[in-house]
Amino acid sequence: MIPDGIEERHLSLAIKYIEKNGVPEARKSVHYDYLFNEKRYPPKLVISLAAKYAFGEEIPSVDFNAVRARDYLRARGHVVIDRRDEALNDIVSDDDESSFPEGKLKFQKHYARERDSSITRKAKAKRLAETGKLSCDVCSFDFLDAYGELGHGFIEAHHMLPVSELTGSTKTKIKDLALVCSNCHRMLHRQKKVISISKLKSIMNFA
Ligand SMILES: [Zn+2]
């Protein structure tokens, strides 16, 4: 139970106290942040300290939980952020092809060119013959090294020409294809505009 009688000024005093003394490790909040002057505080700690200013002692921790603290503050017009909701906003959908400026069709065409067509097989075979292995052009990951026999002969082909320059009649050439691991391949396509091999290398500090 959170007792009646905690006023705004008690909350302010609690904030001041936290500002001065910090938040003890054991009293950090897991899910919720009380937003006050654009800074974040653990709701339970704020309320418990506010109670100390109102009644002379803190509320025992077992007497109320984080959800109660959240509801208490929200009911009084305060902003309490649920960190899980925030995290959800950070996870962007990767399969939303409609976000591609070139449109869904061109995007599919791009991928179609990278599938196991004869030209991508030739590119992989050429690389294998020349270097004796199939390692990622960005990070050097080698499926055979990592997965043993299961990974033998596996690598993905990535078409380096921008989607916008591809027309139906453009023939894919071996030199247009980079060979990359699945992780790097996803990252190359992560943004609306396909990023270059050298750019991804520099992001990974391999350049
Ligand atoms: Zn890679």
Ligand SMILES: [Zn+2]
């Ligand atoms: Zn690709």
